[in-house]
Amino acid sequence: MLKRFPINWRSAILIIFGLFSLSAIGQVTTASITKEWTYAGKEEFGVVRPPASEFKDDHLNINVDGTFIMLKEGKQWSGKWVFQEKSAILLLTDLKTKKSISYTIKSVNETQLVAEYQSPDLVRTKYHFSRK
Numbered sequence: 001m002l003k004r005f006p007i008n009w010r011s012a013i014l015i016i017f018g019l020f021s022l023s024a025i026g027q028v029t030t031a032s033i034t035k036e037w038t039y040a041g042k043e044e045f046g047v048v049r050p051p052a053s054e055f056k057d058d059h060l061n062i063n064v065d066g067t068f069i070m071l072k073e074g075k076q077w078s079g080k081w082v083f084q085e086k087s088a089i090l091l092l093t094d095l096k097t098k099k100s101i102s103y104t105i106k107s108v109n110e111t112q113l114v115a116e117y118q119s120p121d122l123v124r125t126k127y128h129f130s131r132k
Helices: 009-025
Strands: 036-044 047-049 059-062 067-072 075-084 089-094 100-108 112-118 124-131
Touching: 036 112
Parallel strands: none
Antiparallel strands: 036 047, 036 059, 036 124, 059 067, 067 075, 075 089, 089 100, 100 112, 112 124
């Protein structure tokens, strides 16, 4: 015979509502990332470092029309972007080289964006951006 759990319907509904509201709080939207961003530094192994002087002009412009321009470590990328809101994955594809790079958007607000890249050898780097 099954034992009854000491949970009533009201408690169950409150728990479910709480879980849904927590998942909606951290959701990143397409509108929140389509801005002009200036590179502010990178975080590796929990340590945030400001950009080196030769990379102080690096930036990421994500346009509403689905195009982007990125200057990363002095190299220009431009092409098309796709964003999966559910998984918060931003895929950038360069038109010249046809190479793609994938970032997971960790956080975004009006003034800051944090995008994480995972290298083929599984090292994760978080790139910090601020509004231009």
